[in-house]
Amino acid sequence: MKKSHYVPILVSVLLSACSSGSNTQNTSSVNNSQLAEYKAQLKYTTSITSGAVLGNPAATRQQSFVSPTRGVILNSIRVTLFNSTNCSYGTESQVITMNGGAGVLFPAGTYTSTAASNLSLASRFSGESVAAFAASSVRFDYGYNAVGDQESGWVSADCIESGIGNFDPNPPEVCTNDQPCGFNSLQIVALPESFVPAIFVTESQFTGNLQAEASTRNPSGTFNGLTGADYLCQTDSNLPSRGAGSLWRALVYNNSSTTTNINYYRSDYNTLIAKATGENLTFISSEGDYSLINSIGIAPALVVWTGLSTNSVTTCQGWTDSTSSDGLVGLSTAATTDWGVVTPMSCGSSQHLYCVQQTN
Structure with a gap:
């Protein structure tokens, strides 16, 4: 190709950002937020290794995320249900976002879903949870606050095939208050210290x-x-x-x-x-x-x-x-x-x- 002597041209952009916060600084409205309530339902251990989850047989069909050494401030966790088995863009069926106001602090450690948190999560979707149980796949996204010179943005976990349900029986059944509630497979997500764009x-x-x-x-x-x-x-x-x-x-x-x-x-x-x-x-x-x-x-x-x-x-x-x-x-x-x-x-x-x- 013949090289031309051009220089990139200026193009205007828009910028939006969110404020930061922590549990010690949060108002009562933040601590009572949907995200804070969801956090309280998760099983927490100070370990930041995958063994904290893998060593617990009862957690083998749960979704876990590991907060790094310095912890992270999240302003939301978003859960999306898909009609496709691979969380394909354009096949979204329902989305719920658990907001945390100015941000909820997740200190270093491993946070693992429980039967209670999964049933509560499924119940947030319309259709009396049926949508969550019937979904072909599900994805968790973590909303980072802007902290210091870091920007706010989404960090996604890998796609989980099938929705939320009782996967102990064969075939799986819809979970209820008196039986296990989990995912089709174990997932452990190592969250980065901050959001960076690629x-x-x-x-x-x-x-x-x-x-x-x-x-x-x-x-x-x-x-x-x-x-x-x-x-x-x-x-x-x-x-x-x-x-x-x-x-x-x-x-x-x-x-x-x-x-x-x-x-x-x-x-x-x-x-x-x-x-x-x-x-x-x-x-x-x-x-x-x-x-x-x-x-x-x-x-x-x-x-x-x-x-x-x-x-x-x-x-x-x-x-x-x-x-x-x-x-x-x-x-x-x-x-x-x-x-x-x-x-x-x-x-x-x-x-x-x-x-x-x-x-x-």
């Missing part, structure tokens, strides 16, 4: 008509170029399971996908890509250029739609046309400015997308 490169490739690409995959949806790009990100197989409960937006021209002064990581949630500086899509290094600390992707190098430039807008007619004009692309393994802009490519060609996890 950027990944899609597995799939798309023409420059991102509107049509999304409509083909979801004929009942209504998309434009940008919302189509976002949908393609949200449903891509490379989306990390830890971010399954978050919103994702495509990093393309004229899409507010990044937030000012936020550090972004690869989908391993360990490798820092860069900090988004200013109200724009650019990442400015300490040298003052548009390079990254680390590339967004790893080998092999993939070509990615971006449309980013300062001297022309080259976006396949706003990502709605694969037959005319060009779209600017970047290289996924580049840490130089080539990550965002290398050259124009035909809008009829198929390229990847960068996808950005959103803060709350």
Whole structure:
């Protein structure tokens, strides 16, 4: 490809955040919140190893999460029921969110569901718990408060096949007050100390008509170029399971996908890509250029739609046309400015997308 000399263009973004708090600072309304009530129903041990759960036969069909050494402040736990067996995006049947106001402190240790907490949780869904028992899969999402320089956002547990029920009999039965209530399988979630957002490169490739690409995959949806790009990100197989409960937006021209002064990581949630500086899509290094600390992707190098430039807008007619004009692309393994802009490519060609996890 012939390299073009473009620089990423400024794009405005929106930012929202939540306040922090702890049990010692919480008002009575927070301590009496749904999240605090749910916490009180969980079995708690100070151990932060999986043996705290695995060593208890009665807990082998329970859902546990491990709070790290410094503890975590959660403002909510969200539980989603799905009609699919793999918690697929778009198959959600019911969602309940147990809010904790300004935040509930979960000190270091392991928190394990109980028959009482599961029955109470199931009863929160409409249909007198039947929906929870009949769900094909279920997912827990943990809402982190903004603390210090950390942002608020969702950290997701892996999908659990089947809903909440009494899985001791064969076949499983609906649980009640006088019989066990658990999950189809054991789950132990190691929560991170804080929420950090990631950027990944899609597995799939798309023409420059991102509107049509999304409509083909979801004929009942209504998309434009940008919302189509976002949908393609949200449903891509490379989306990390830890971010399954978050919103994702495509990093393309004229899409507010990044937030000012936020550090972004690869989908391993360990490798820092860069900090988004200013109200724009650019990442400015300490040298003052548009390079990254680390590339967004790893080998092999993939070509990615971006449309980013300062001297022309080259976006396949706003990502709605694969037959005319060009779209600017970047290289996924580049840490130089080539990550965002290398050259124009035909809008009829198929390229990847960068996808950005959103803060709350």
